[in-house]
Amino acid sequence: MKFDVIVIGTGQAGVPLAVRLAEAGRHVVIAERKALGGTCVNYGCTPTKTMVASAQTAHVARTGARLGVRGGRVKVDLAAVVDRKDRIVRRWRDSVRKRLREAPHLTLVRGHARFVGPRQVEIAGERYEAGIVVVNVGARPAVPPLPGLDGVPWLDNTRIMELRRLPAHLVVLGGGYIGCEFAQMFRRFGARVTLVDRAAHLLSTEEPQASAALEGAFRDEGIRLVMKTTVRSVSGGARSIALRLDGGQRVTGSHLLVAVGRRPNTDDLGAEAAGIRLDAKGYIEVDERYRTSAEGVYAVGDCTPGPQFTHAAWDDHRILFDLLQGRGTRTRNDRLIPITAFTDPQVARIGLTERDARARGHAPEVATREFGAIARAIETDRTAGTMKILLDPKTEKVLGASIVGAEAGELIHIFAPVMVAGVSARALVDAEYVHPTFAEGVQSLVMSLPRYKID
Numbered sequence: 001m002k003f004d005v006i007v008i009g010t011g012q013a014g015v016p017l018a019v020r021l022a023e024a025g026r027h028v029v030i031a032e033r034k035a036l037g038g039t040c041v042n043y044g045c046t047p048t049k050t051m052v053a054s055a056q057t058a059h060v061a062r063t064g065a066r067l068g069v070r071g072g073r074v075k076v077d078l079a080a081v082v083d084r085k086d087r088i089v090r091r092w093r094d095s096v097r098k099r100l101r102e103a104p105h106l107t108l109v110r111g112h113a114r115f116v117g118p119r120q121v122e123i124a125g126e127r128y129e130a131g132i133v134v135v136n137v138g139a140r141p142a143v144p145p146l147p148g149l150d151g152v153p154w155l156d157n158t159r160i161m162e163l164r165r166l167p168a169h170l171v172v173l174g175g176g177y178i179g180c181e182f183a184q185m186f187r188r189f190g191a192r193v194t195l196v197d198r199a200a201h202l203l204s205t206e207e208p209q210a211s212a213a214l215e216g217a218f219r220d221e222g223i224r225l226v227m228k229t230t231v232r233s234v235s236g237g238a239r240s241i242a243l244r245l246d247g248g249q250r251v252t253g254s255h256l257l258v259a260v261g262r263r264p265n266t267d268d269l270g271a272e273a274a275g276i277r278l279d280a281k282g283y284i285e286v287d288e289r290y291r292t293s294a295e296g297v298y299a300v301g302d303c304t305p306g307p308q309f310t311h312a313a314w315d316d317h318r319i320l321f322d323l324l325q326g327r328g329t330r331t332r333n334d335r336l337i338p339i340t341a342f343t344d345p346q347v348a349r350i351g352l353t354e355r356d357a358r359a360r361g362h363a364p365e366v367a368t369r370e371f372g373a374i375a376r377a378i379e380t381d382r383t384a385g386t387m388k389i390l391l392d393p394k395t396e397k398v399l400g401a402s403i404v405g406a407e408a409g410e411l412i413h414i415f416a417p418v419m420v421a422g423v424s425a426r427a428l429v430d431a432e433y434v435h436p437t438f439a440e441g442v443q444s445l446v447m448s449l450p451r452y453k454i455d
Protein backbone atom coordinates (compact mmCIF):
# COMPACT_ATOMS: atom_id res chain seq x y z
CA MET A 1 0.00 0.00 0.00
CA LYS A 2 1.27 3.46 -0.85
CA PHE A 3 1.13 6.41 1.51
CA ASP A 4 2.85 9.81 1.60
CA VAL A 5 4.26 9.24 5.08
CA ILE A 6 4.83 6.24 7.36
CA VAL A 7 5.36 6.96 11.07
CA ILE A 8 6.63 4.08 13.22
CA GLY A 9 5.63 4.47 16.89
CA THR A 10 2.95 6.50 18.66
CA GLY A 11 5.29 8.28 21.06
CA GLN A 12 5.59 11.91 22.01
CA ALA A 13 6.94 12.87 18.59
CA GLY A 14 5.09 10.40 16.34
CA VAL A 15 1.51 11.22 17.27
CA PRO A 16 1.57 15.02 16.87
CA LEU A 17 3.71 14.72 13.74
CA ALA A 18 1.39 12.17 12.09
CA VAL A 19 -1.72 14.16 13.00
CA ARG A 20 -0.37 17.49 11.80
CA LEU A 21 0.98 16.04 8.54
CA ALA A 22 -2.40 14.40 7.92
CA GLU A 23 -4.19 17.66 8.70
CA ALA A 24 -1.89 19.35 6.20
CA GLY A 25 -3.22 16.98 3.52
CA ARG A 26 -0.72 14.12 3.45
CA HIS A 27 -1.83 10.50 3.57
CA VAL A 28 -0.22 9.05 6.67
CA VAL A 29 -0.03 5.58 8.19
CA ILE A 30 1.15 5.25 11.80
CA ALA A 31 2.16 1.92 13.37
CA GLU A 32 2.09 0.94 17.05
CA ARG A 33 2.94 -2.48 18.47
CA LYS A 34 2.05 -1.81 22.12
CA ALA A 35 0.03 0.79 24.00
CA LEU A 36 -0.94 4.01 22.23
CA GLY A 37 0.99 7.01 23.53
CA GLY A 38 4.31 5.25 24.11
CA THR A 39 6.54 5.49 27.17
CA CYS A 40 5.52 8.87 28.56
CA VAL A 41 1.82 8.12 28.75
CA ASN A 42 1.98 4.44 29.74
CA TYR A 43 5.21 3.68 31.61
CA GLY A 44 7.02 7.01 32.09
CA CYS A 45 6.09 10.57 32.99
CA THR A 46 2.34 10.22 33.53
CA PRO A 47 2.25 7.18 35.84
CA THR A 48 5.39 8.15 37.77
CA LYS A 49 4.35 11.73 38.44
CA THR A 50 0.86 10.56 39.40
CA MET A 51 2.38 8.17 41.95
CA VAL A 52 4.95 10.77 43.09
CA ALA A 53 1.97 12.98 43.95
CA SER A 54 0.56 10.23 46.22
CA ALA A 55 3.96 9.82 47.85
CA GLN A 56 4.26 13.57 48.38
CA THR A 57 0.83 13.63 50.01
CA ALA A 58 1.86 10.85 52.40
CA HIS A 59 5.01 12.79 53.28
CA VAL A 60 3.13 16.04 53.95
CA ALA A 61 0.58 14.18 56.08
CA ARG A 62 3.35 12.48 58.05
CA THR A 63 5.35 15.66 58.65
CA GLY A 64 2.39 17.98 59.32
CA ALA A 65 3.28 18.25 63.01
CA ARG A 66 6.23 20.43 62.00
CA LEU A 67 3.64 23.03 60.98
CA GLY A 68 1.46 22.41 64.01
CA VAL A 69 -0.97 20.07 62.29
CA ARG A 70 -1.43 16.62 63.83
CA GLY A 71 -3.32 13.75 62.26
CA GLY A 72 -3.52 10.04 62.87
CA ARG A 73 -1.09 7.42 61.65
CA VAL A 74 -0.61 7.72 57.89
CA LYS A 75 -1.37 4.56 55.93
CA VAL A 76 -0.74 4.28 52.20
CA ASP A 77 -3.16 2.06 50.28
CA LEU A 78 -0.87 1.09 47.40
CA ALA A 79 -3.68 -0.63 45.47
CA ALA A 80 -5.68 2.62 45.53
CA VAL A 81 -2.59 4.59 44.47
CA VAL A 82 -2.10 2.21 41.53
CA ASP A 83 -5.80 2.31 40.59
CA ARG A 84 -5.68 6.12 40.48
CA LYS A 85 -2.54 5.96 38.35
CA ASP A 86 -4.20 3.49 35.96
CA ARG A 87 -7.27 5.72 35.60
CA ILE A 88 -5.14 8.74 34.71
CA VAL A 89 -3.00 6.75 32.25
CA ARG A 90 -6.16 5.37 30.62
CA ARG A 91 -7.53 8.88 30.20
CA TRP A 92 -4.40 10.04 28.34
CA ARG A 93 -4.27 6.86 26.24
CA ASP A 94 -7.90 7.33 25.24
CA SER A 95 -7.22 10.90 24.22
CA VAL A 96 -4.34 9.71 21.97
CA ARG A 97 -6.68 7.17 20.38
CA LYS A 98 -9.34 9.86 19.81
CA ARG A 99 -6.80 12.22 18.30
CA LEU A 100 -5.58 9.57 15.86
CA ARG A 101 -9.11 8.48 15.01
CA GLU A 102 -10.34 11.99 14.30
CA ALA A 103 -7.45 13.13 12.09
CA PRO A 104 -8.24 13.11 8.36
CA HIS A 105 -6.12 10.95 5.96
CA LEU A 106 -4.61 9.07 8.92
CA THR A 107 -4.55 5.27 9.24
CA LEU A 108 -3.52 3.59 12.49
CA VAL A 109 -2.15 0.05 12.11
CA ARG A 110 -1.54 -2.08 15.19
CA GLY A 111 1.52 -4.34 15.04
CA HIS A 112 5.28 -4.48 14.88
CA ALA A 113 6.79 -2.47 12.01
CA ARG A 114 9.97 -3.62 10.30
CA PHE A 115 11.82 -2.23 7.32
CA VAL A 116 12.00 -4.68 4.44
CA GLY A 117 13.67 -2.30 1.99
CA PRO A 118 14.32 1.40 1.37
CA ARG A 119 11.17 3.23 2.57
CA GLN A 120 9.31 -0.07 2.60
CA VAL A 121 7.87 -1.27 5.88
CA GLU A 122 6.00 -4.41 6.82
CA ILE A 123 3.37 -4.05 9.54
CA ALA A 124 1.22 -6.98 10.64
CA GLY A 125 1.90 -8.89 7.43
CA GLU A 126 1.13 -5.96 5.07
CA ARG A 127 3.67 -3.99 3.06
CA TYR A 128 3.63 -0.20 3.10
CA GLU A 129 5.64 2.25 0.99
CA ALA A 130 6.03 6.01 1.31
CA GLY A 131 8.25 8.85 0.19
CA ILE A 132 8.88 9.76 3.83
CA VAL A 133 9.32 7.41 6.79
CA VAL A 134 9.67 8.76 10.33
CA VAL A 135 11.04 6.43 12.99
CA ASN A 136 9.82 7.16 16.54
CA VAL A 137 10.36 3.79 18.20
CA GLY A 138 11.59 5.06 21.59
CA ALA A 139 13.62 3.10 24.11
CA ARG A 140 13.20 0.49 26.84
CA PRO A 141 15.00 -0.31 30.10
CA ALA A 142 18.58 -1.50 29.66
CA VAL A 143 19.26 -4.84 31.31
CA PRO A 144 22.77 -5.07 32.77
CA PRO A 145 24.70 -8.30 32.16
CA LEU A 146 24.68 -9.26 35.84
CA PRO A 147 25.29 -12.88 36.78
CA GLY A 148 22.17 -14.23 38.46
CA LEU A 149 19.78 -11.46 37.36
CA ASP A 150 17.86 -13.85 35.11
CA GLY A 151 17.10 -16.04 38.08
CA VAL A 152 15.38 -13.41 40.26
CA PRO A 153 12.04 -11.61 39.79
CA TRP A 154 13.54 -8.12 39.32
CA LEU A 155 11.39 -5.11 38.52
CA ASP A 156 11.66 -2.48 35.81
CA ASN A 157 9.82 0.85 35.68
CA THR A 158 6.69 -0.80 34.29
CA ARG A 159 6.48 -3.75 36.67
CA ILE A 160 7.17 -1.71 39.82
CA MET A 161 4.14 0.48 39.08
CA GLU A 162 1.92 -2.62 38.97
CA LEU A 163 2.75 -3.76 42.54
CA ARG A 164 -0.37 -3.65 44.68
CA ARG A 165 1.35 -4.56 47.95
CA LEU A 166 4.14 -2.55 49.45
CA PRO A 167 7.59 -4.15 49.30
CA ALA A 168 9.14 -4.60 52.74
CA HIS A 169 12.54 -3.51 51.49
CA LEU A 170 13.12 -2.17 47.99
CA VAL A 171 16.65 -2.20 46.62
CA VAL A 172 17.09 0.25 43.75
CA LEU A 173 19.96 -0.31 41.37
CA GLY A 174 20.71 3.03 39.69
CA GLY A 175 20.97 6.59 40.98
CA GLY A 176 19.79 8.39 37.85
CA TYR A 177 16.54 10.31 37.88
CA ILE A 178 14.34 7.25 37.37
CA GLY A 179 16.00 5.34 40.23
CA CYS A 180 15.86 8.40 42.50
CA GLU A 181 12.18 9.09 41.84
CA PHE A 182 11.19 5.49 42.60
CA ALA A 183 13.47 5.26 45.66
CA GLN A 184 11.87 8.27 47.33
CA MET A 185 8.36 7.32 46.19
CA PHE A 186 8.54 3.89 47.81
CA ARG A 187 10.24 5.22 50.93
CA ARG A 188 7.33 7.62 51.35
CA PHE A 189 4.85 4.82 50.72
CA GLY A 190 6.45 3.15 53.76
CA ALA A 191 9.04 0.70 52.42
CA ARG A 192 12.62 0.44 53.57
CA VAL A 193 14.78 1.56 50.63
CA THR A 194 18.42 1.03 49.74
CA LEU A 195 19.85 2.63 46.60
CA VAL A 196 23.02 1.24 45.04
CA ASP A 197 25.08 2.92 42.33
CA ARG A 198 28.59 2.66 40.97
CA ALA A 199 28.81 6.48 40.68
CA ALA A 200 30.00 8.42 43.70
CA HIS A 201 26.87 10.57 43.70
CA LEU A 202 23.19 10.57 42.81
CA LEU A 203 22.42 12.26 39.47
CA SER A 204 26.15 12.24 38.85
CA THR A 205 26.04 14.35 35.68
CA GLU A 206 24.50 17.27 37.58
CA GLU A 207 26.23 19.97 39.65
CA PRO A 208 27.98 18.43 42.70
CA GLN A 209 25.99 20.83 44.94
CA ALA A 210 22.76 19.51 43.43
CA SER A 211 23.71 15.88 44.05
CA ALA A 212 24.80 16.69 47.60
CA ALA A 213 21.52 18.47 48.38
CA LEU A 214 19.49 15.53 47.11
CA GLU A 215 21.63 13.02 48.98
CA GLY A 216 21.10 14.99 52.21
CA ALA A 217 17.32 14.97 51.68
CA PHE A 218 17.31 11.23 50.91
CA ARG A 219 19.36 10.37 53.99
CA ASP A 220 17.08 12.55 56.16
CA GLU A 221 14.14 10.46 54.98
CA GLY A 222 15.93 7.23 55.84
CA ILE A 223 16.96 6.09 52.36
CA ARG A 224 20.22 4.15 52.58
CA LEU A 225 22.70 5.11 49.86
CA VAL A 226 25.41 2.63 48.88
CA MET A 227 27.50 4.55 46.38
CA LYS A 228 30.68 4.01 44.42
CA THR A 229 30.32 0.28 44.30
CA THR A 230 29.84 -2.29 41.58
CA VAL A 231 27.33 -5.10 41.76
CA ARG A 232 29.05 -8.40 40.99
CA SER A 233 26.09 -10.77 41.10
CA VAL A 234 22.49 -11.18 42.12
CA SER A 235 20.86 -14.14 43.83
CA GLY A 236 17.70 -15.05 45.67
CA GLY A 237 14.08 -15.73 44.87
CA ALA A 238 10.52 -14.59 45.44
CA ARG A 239 11.01 -13.50 49.08
CA SER A 240 14.52 -12.13 49.21
CA ILE A 241 17.03 -10.82 46.69
CA ALA A 242 20.70 -10.29 47.50
CA LEU A 243 23.24 -8.17 45.64
CA ARG A 244 26.88 -9.10 46.07
CA LEU A 245 29.00 -5.97 45.77
CA ASP A 246 32.66 -5.23 45.23
CA GLY A 247 34.73 -6.26 48.22
CA GLY A 248 32.24 -8.96 49.25
CA GLN A 249 29.64 -6.60 50.80
CA ARG A 250 26.01 -7.74 50.45
CA VAL A 251 22.80 -5.77 50.17
CA THR A 252 19.59 -7.72 50.69
CA GLY A 253 16.00 -6.68 50.11
CA SER A 254 12.59 -8.10 49.33
CA HIS A 255 12.37 -6.49 45.86
CA LEU A 256 14.88 -5.23 43.30
CA LEU A 257 14.30 -2.37 40.87
CA VAL A 258 16.81 -2.15 38.02
CA ALA A 259 17.05 1.39 36.65
CA VAL A 260 20.46 1.58 35.00
CA GLY A 261 19.60 3.36 31.77
CA ARG A 262 17.68 2.87 28.55
CA ARG A 263 18.38 1.22 25.22
CA PRO A 264 16.80 2.13 21.88
CA ASN A 265 14.15 -0.12 20.28
CA THR A 266 16.14 -0.54 17.11
CA ASP A 267 17.35 -4.14 17.29
CA ASP A 268 14.23 -5.54 15.61
CA LEU A 269 13.53 -2.66 13.22
CA GLY A 270 15.22 -4.07 10.11
CA ALA A 271 17.44 -0.98 9.96
CA GLU A 272 19.99 -2.72 7.71
CA ALA A 273 17.31 -3.51 5.08
CA ALA A 274 16.64 0.22 4.76
CA GLY A 275 20.28 1.36 4.97
CA ILE A 276 19.75 3.13 8.32
CA ARG A 277 23.01 3.51 10.21
CA LEU A 278 23.03 2.91 13.98
CA ASP A 279 25.72 4.02 16.42
CA ALA A 280 27.61 1.63 18.72
CA LYS A 281 24.78 1.72 21.28
CA GLY A 282 22.07 1.10 18.70
CA TYR A 283 20.81 4.70 18.45
CA ILE A 284 19.83 5.92 14.99
CA GLU A 285 22.39 8.39 13.66
CA VAL A 286 20.75 11.62 12.50
CA ASP A 287 22.00 14.98 11.28
CA GLU A 288 20.73 18.31 12.59
CA ARG A 289 17.62 17.93 10.39
CA TYR A 290 16.74 14.44 11.66
CA ARG A 291 17.90 12.81 8.41
CA THR A 292 19.19 9.27 8.80
CA SER A 293 21.71 7.69 6.45
CA ALA A 294 18.76 6.38 4.36
CA GLU A 295 17.20 8.88 1.99
CA GLY A 296 13.70 9.95 2.99
CA VAL A 297 13.97 8.29 6.41
CA TYR A 298 13.98 10.48 9.53
CA ALA A 299 14.28 9.59 13.21
CA VAL A 300 12.99 11.46 16.27
CA GLY A 301 12.77 11.06 20.04
CA ASP A 302 14.49 8.58 22.33
CA CYS A 303 15.73 6.30 19.53
CA THR A 304 18.21 9.03 18.52
CA PRO A 305 21.28 10.02 20.56
CA GLY A 306 20.73 12.86 23.01
CA PRO A 307 18.67 13.71 26.06
CA GLN A 308 15.66 11.40 26.46
CA PHE A 309 12.73 13.50 27.55
CA THR A 310 9.16 13.98 26.46
CA HIS A 311 9.62 17.70 25.87
CA ALA A 312 12.65 16.96 23.64
CA ALA A 313 10.69 14.37 21.62
CA TRP A 314 7.74 16.74 21.31
CA ASP A 315 10.07 19.53 20.18
CA ASP A 316 11.57 17.11 17.63
CA HIS A 317 8.12 16.76 16.09
CA ARG A 318 7.61 20.49 15.66
CA ILE A 319 11.06 21.11 14.20
CA LEU A 320 10.72 18.18 11.78
CA PHE A 321 7.17 19.17 10.83
CA ASP A 322 8.40 22.63 9.81
CA LEU A 323 11.34 21.16 7.91
CA LEU A 324 9.06 18.74 6.03
CA GLN A 325 6.71 21.61 5.21
CA GLY A 326 9.69 23.52 3.81
CA ARG A 327 9.49 26.38 6.29
CA GLY A 328 11.77 25.44 9.14
CA THR A 329 14.67 27.46 10.45
CA ARG A 330 15.37 25.68 13.75
CA THR A 331 17.32 22.43 13.89
CA ARG A 332 17.80 19.80 16.58
CA ASN A 333 21.26 21.18 17.36
CA ASP A 334 20.35 24.76 18.25
CA ARG A 335 18.05 24.34 21.22
CA LEU A 336 18.08 24.28 24.99
CA ILE A 337 16.63 21.22 26.71
CA PRO A 338 15.84 21.82 30.40
CA ILE A 339 15.72 18.80 32.69
CA THR A 340 13.98 17.98 35.96
CA ALA A 341 14.09 15.07 38.36
CA PHE A 342 10.75 14.96 40.16
CA THR A 343 12.23 14.09 43.52
CA ASP A 344 11.61 16.24 46.59
CA PRO A 345 13.40 18.60 46.47
CA GLN A 346 13.18 18.63 42.68
CA VAL A 347 16.44 18.88 40.76
CA ALA A 348 16.33 21.04 37.63
CA ARG A 349 18.88 22.43 35.23
CA ILE A 350 19.04 24.39 32.03
CA GLY A 351 22.17 24.92 29.94
CA LEU A 352 25.62 23.89 31.09
CA THR A 353 26.96 22.63 34.39
CA GLU A 354 30.08 24.41 35.63
CA ARG A 355 32.15 21.34 34.76
CA ASP A 356 30.88 21.32 31.16
CA ALA A 357 31.20 25.10 30.82
CA ARG A 358 34.86 24.97 31.83
CA ALA A 359 35.47 21.96 29.58
CA ARG A 360 34.19 24.08 26.69
CA GLY A 361 36.63 26.87 27.47
CA HIS A 362 34.30 29.23 29.37
CA ALA A 363 35.49 30.99 32.51
CA PRO A 364 32.06 31.63 34.01
CA GLU A 365 31.13 34.00 36.79
CA VAL A 366 29.41 31.76 39.33
CA ALA A 367 26.97 32.41 42.16
CA THR A 368 25.32 29.92 44.50
CA ARG A 369 22.62 30.40 47.09
CA GLU A 370 20.86 28.13 49.54
CA PHE A 371 17.21 27.45 48.73
CA GLY A 372 16.50 27.70 52.45
CA ALA A 373 17.27 31.43 52.37
CA ILE A 374 14.06 32.08 50.42
CA ALA A 375 11.24 33.53 52.56
CA ARG A 376 8.64 31.34 50.88
CA ALA A 377 10.75 28.24 51.53
CA ILE A 378 10.91 29.06 55.26
CA GLU A 379 7.20 29.85 55.47
CA THR A 380 6.19 26.63 53.76
CA ASP A 381 8.82 24.45 55.46
CA ARG A 382 10.43 23.50 52.14
CA THR A 383 13.96 24.68 52.79
CA ALA A 384 16.01 21.83 51.32
CA GLY A 385 18.04 22.65 48.24
CA THR A 386 20.50 24.93 46.59
CA MET A 387 20.78 27.11 43.46
CA LYS A 388 23.58 27.99 41.09
CA ILE A 389 23.99 30.27 38.09
CA LEU A 390 26.81 30.55 35.55
CA LEU A 391 27.26 33.76 33.61
CA ASP A 392 29.45 34.51 30.63
CA PRO A 393 31.36 37.58 31.90
CA LYS A 394 31.85 39.03 28.41
CA THR A 395 28.27 38.86 27.14
CA GLU A 396 26.38 38.74 30.46
CA LYS A 397 24.45 35.80 29.03
CA VAL A 398 23.39 32.92 31.25
CA LEU A 399 25.40 29.80 30.39
CA GLY A 400 23.55 27.55 32.76
CA ALA A 401 21.48 27.39 35.91
CA SER A 402 20.74 24.63 38.35
CA ILE A 403 18.06 24.64 41.03
CA VAL A 404 17.40 22.07 43.71
CA GLY A 405 14.33 22.96 45.70
CA ALA A 406 10.56 23.04 45.87
CA GLU A 407 9.06 23.41 42.40
CA ALA A 408 12.52 23.66 40.82
CA GLY A 409 11.01 22.18 37.65
CA GLU A 410 8.79 25.27 37.39
CA LEU A 411 11.42 27.79 38.51
CA ILE A 412 14.01 26.71 35.95
CA HIS A 413 11.80 28.12 33.20
CA ILE A 414 12.55 31.62 34.41
CA PHE A 415 15.87 31.26 32.65
CA ALA A 416 14.59 29.70 29.42
CA PRO A 417 13.23 32.77 27.54
CA VAL A 418 16.24 34.86 28.56
CA MET A 419 18.63 32.20 27.31
CA VAL A 420 16.70 31.53 24.11
CA ALA A 421 16.47 35.27 23.38
CA GLY A 422 20.19 35.58 24.15
CA VAL A 423 19.65 38.68 26.27
CA SER A 424 21.68 39.81 29.25
CA ALA A 425 20.90 38.39 32.69
CA ARG A 426 20.33 42.01 33.71
CA ALA A 427 16.72 41.42 32.54
CA LEU A 428 16.32 38.90 35.39
CA VAL A 429 17.57 41.49 37.86
CA ASP A 430 15.42 44.37 36.59
CA ALA A 431 12.19 42.36 36.50
CA GLU A 432 9.99 42.65 39.58
CA TYR A 433 9.01 39.46 41.41
CA VAL A 434 6.04 38.90 43.68
CA HIS A 435 6.82 38.56 47.37
CA PRO A 436 6.77 36.00 48.88
CA THR A 437 7.38 33.51 46.06
CA PHE A 438 10.04 30.92 45.34
CA ALA A 439 10.72 32.90 42.15
CA GLU A 440 12.07 35.89 44.06
CA GLY A 441 14.73 33.51 45.35
CA VAL A 442 15.85 33.03 41.78
CA GLN A 443 16.21 36.80 41.43
CA SER A 444 18.28 36.82 44.63
CA LEU A 445 20.49 34.13 43.11
CA VAL A 446 21.15 36.25 40.03
CA MET A 447 21.76 39.26 42.26
CA SER A 448 24.40 37.27 44.13
CA LEU A 449 26.62 37.56 41.07
CA PRO A 450 29.19 40.25 41.98
CA ARG A 451 28.23 42.54 39.10
CA TYR A 452 24.55 42.67 40.16
CA LYS A 453 25.08 42.99 43.92
CA ILE A 454 23.45 46.00 45.54
CA ASP A 455 25.06 47.68 48.53
Ligand SMILES: Cc1cc2nc3c(=O)[nH]c(=O)nc-3n(C[C@H](O)[C@H](O)[C@H](O)COP(=O)(O)OP(=O)(O)OC[C@H]3O[C@@H](n4cnc5c(N)ncnc54)[C@H](O)[C@@H]3O)c2cc1C
Nearest residue numbers: 009011012013033038039040044113138301302308309310
Ligand atom coordinates in the same frame (compact mmCIF):
# COMPACT_ATOMS: atom_id res chain seq x y z
C1 LIG B 1 10.04 5.88 34.45
C2 LIG B 1 10.19 7.00 33.46
C3 LIG B 1 9.86 8.28 33.84
C4 LIG B 1 9.99 9.33 32.93
N1 LIG B 1 9.68 10.60 33.35
C5 LIG B 1 9.83 11.63 32.50
C6 LIG B 1 9.50 12.94 32.91
O1 LIG B 1 9.07 13.19 34.01
N2 LIG B 1 9.66 13.95 32.01
C7 LIG B 1 10.13 13.71 30.74
O2 LIG B 1 10.25 14.65 29.97
N3 LIG B 1 10.45 12.46 30.33
C8 LIG B 1 10.30 11.42 31.18
N4 LIG B 1 10.60 10.15 30.75
C9 LIG B 1 11.12 9.96 29.37
C10 LIG B 1 9.98 9.99 28.35
O3 LIG B 1 9.00 9.07 28.71
C11 LIG B 1 10.53 9.69 26.97
O4 LIG B 1 11.62 10.54 26.70
C12 LIG B 1 9.48 9.88 25.90
O5 LIG B 1 8.36 9.09 26.11
C13 LIG B 1 10.10 9.55 24.53
O6 LIG B 1 9.15 9.59 23.56
P1 LIG B 1 9.42 8.99 22.14
O7 LIG B 1 8.44 9.69 21.27
O8 LIG B 1 10.82 9.04 21.74
O9 LIG B 1 9.11 7.43 22.24
P2 LIG B 1 8.14 6.53 23.09
O10 LIG B 1 7.20 7.35 23.92
O11 LIG B 1 8.96 5.55 23.79
O12 LIG B 1 7.26 5.83 21.97
C14 LIG B 1 7.78 4.89 21.08
C15 LIG B 1 6.64 3.97 20.63
O13 LIG B 1 7.09 3.19 19.54
C16 LIG B 1 6.55 1.89 19.67
N5 LIG B 1 7.39 0.99 18.89
C17 LIG B 1 8.69 0.67 19.11
N6 LIG B 1 9.18 -0.11 18.12
C18 LIG B 1 8.14 -0.31 17.26
C19 LIG B 1 8.00 -1.03 16.05
N7 LIG B 1 9.04 -1.65 15.50
N8 LIG B 1 6.79 -1.05 15.46
C20 LIG B 1 5.73 -0.38 15.99
N9 LIG B 1 5.82 0.32 17.13
C21 LIG B 1 7.00 0.36 17.74
C22 LIG B 1 6.61 1.63 21.16
O14 LIG B 1 5.71 0.61 21.52
C23 LIG B 1 6.22 3.00 21.72
O15 LIG B 1 4.82 3.07 21.90
C24 LIG B 1 10.45 9.08 31.61
C25 LIG B 1 10.76 7.78 31.22
C26 LIG B 1 10.63 6.75 32.12
C27 LIG B 1 10.96 5.34 31.68
